[in-house]
Amino acid sequence: MKRFYQILCIVCGILALICIPFRPLWFGLAFFTTLCGCTGAMWLLIRVRDTRTDKWSAAANWLVRIGNVVFVLWLVSVAAVEGLILSGAHTDAQALEADCVFVLGGGINGDQPTETLRNRLAVALDVMEQNPDAHIIVCGGQGDDEDYTEASVMYNWMVSHGADPGRIIKESKSRNTIQNIENALELCEKNGWSTDNVAALSSGFHLFRTRHIMENCGLEPAAIAAPSGNPAMHILFCIREYFSIVKLVASGYW
Known part of the structure; x- marks a missing residue:
């Protein structure tokens, strides 16, 4: 040894x-x-x-x-x-037909999304094209070392790549996945949208925890997987996700 x-x-x-x-x-x-x-x-x-x-x-x-x-x-x-x-790193079939999709934040560099977040946004564009009735909520507040909210960067990137701005709403206050889901739900209620058929879109490694949080929020757990990108980053994200799940269990949220 x-x-x-x-x-x-x-x-x-x-x-x-x-x-x-x-x-x-x-x-x-x-x-x-x-x-x-x-x-x-x-x-x-x-x-x-x-x-x-x-x-x-x-x-x-x-x-x-x-x-x-x-x-x-x-x-x-x-x-x-x-x-x-x-x-949990897979897309649920019913998620592609959701009335509203929560696109979860994944980090920014200045006024641009990271590779991981770009992959999520690219999938969100595909979802908007395949499901023309779906609303999109981009989720993410401003980190201590960030100059912009993640939601604003996400919104700008999607619009600059052809997305209809009228179908996208920014959720700019959340600092973690739980707040992403909870705040997005509040926006649905504020806009009078039903929450019976919503989905969360994130990287595959993130979806096991995301589904559980959706269940805790009273939602049907439906998720859309985006590729992680760089293999080295994917491995590190999976390791970090382990500790995020342990933290969630230790906090009593699980």
């Missing part, structure tokens, strides 16, 4: 360094740095256990046993949750 933790520590350290220059990968920086520290600690504990014969060796032995159990349980939980995330 010492060699396993040693190799994993080095690999995570290298991956963390790779993430440093790229702001969209800063979650990966935090994740791989933390994992590097944990595996490095296990590596050192095993070394203490194997090279000393005093009380420190006994203490290290117990800590190594506990660490191994915790690590295995964590890996099992990751495998289980990631399986659920992947199982």
